[in-house]
Amino acid sequence: MATANSNGTGGREGFLKRHIGFVPNPISKRSHQLTARTQDARVTVSVCPYCGVGCSQLVYSKAGKVINIEGNPDSPINGGHLCPKGASTYQLINNPNRPTTVLYRAPKSDHWETRPLEWAMDRIAQLVKTTRDATFQMTNPEGTRINRCESIGHIGGATLDNEENYLILKLWRALGIVHITNQARI
Numbered sequence: 692m693a694t695a696n697s698n699g700t701g702g703r704e705g706f707l708k709r710h711i712g713f714v715p716n717p718i719s720k721r722s723h724q725l726t727a728r729t730q731d732a733r734v735t736v737s738v739c740p741y742c743g744v745g746c747s748q749l750v751y752s753k754a755g756k757v758i759n760i761e762g763n764p765d766s767p768i769n770g771g772h773l774c775p776k777g778a779s780t781y782q783l784i785n786n787p788n789r790p791t792t793v794l795y796r797a798p799k800s801d802h803w804e805t806r807p808l809e810w811a812m813d814r815i816a817q818l819v820k821t822t823r824d825a826t827f828q829m830t831n832p833e834g835t836r837i838n839r840c841e842s843i844g845h846i847g848g849a850t851l852d853n854e855e856n857y858l859i860l861k862l863w864r865a866l867g868i869v870h871i872t873n874q875a876r877i
C-alpha cells in the first residue's frame with residue numbers, strides 16, 4: 692500500500708501522480724530534436740531494377756547523393772514493400788566492395804589485372820570487328836541475303852534503362868548480330 696511521500700501525497704492518487712503526472716516527460720530533449728535522416732531530402736520515384744515484378748521505389752537524395760531507397764507506398768504493385776533483394780538496392784550505389792575499375796583476365800591467366808576503361812573499350816571494339824569480319828554471313832546456303840553474324844551475342848544488365856537498351860539494340864542490329872537479350876526495367 693502506498694504511503695505519503697515527502698510531498699505529502701499518498702494512496703493510489705499520489706502513486707499515479709508520482710509515477711505518471713509528475714514524472715518528467717520520458718522523451719529526452721535530444722530525442723525531441725532528432726529528425727529522420729530523410730527529412731528535407733529530394734524524393735525521386737523509381738523502379739527496382741532486379742526482377743520483372745517492377746516494384747516502385749522512393750529514392751531519397753541530398754546534395755546529389757543517394758541516402759536511402761525504400762518501397763513506394765503509393766504503388767499498387769508493392770504497396771510500400773520490397774523483398775530483401777529490392778531492399779538492398781541502396782548498395783548498388785553505396786558499396787565499398789563494388790568494383791569501380793576494369794578487371795581483365797588474360798586467356799589462360801589465373802588472376803585479374805586492372806586496366807584503364809579506354810583500353811577495355813578499344814579491346815572490345817577490336818574483338819567485335821575481328822569476329823564480325825571473320826564470320827559475317829551475307830547469304831545463306833540457298834543464296835538468300837541474310838546479312839547476319841551469329842558469332843557474337845549480347846546479354847543486357849538489369850540496371851540498363853529503356854533508352855540505353857534502344858541504343859544497344861540499334862548498334863547490334865546494324866552489325867547484323869541476332870543473339871540479343873536485355874533486361875529493360877526502368
Ligand code: SF4
Pocket residue numbers: 739740741742743744745746769772773774775776777778
Ligand atoms: S523488390 Fe523484389 S520482387 Fe520487387 S521488383 Fe525488386 S526484386 Fe522484384
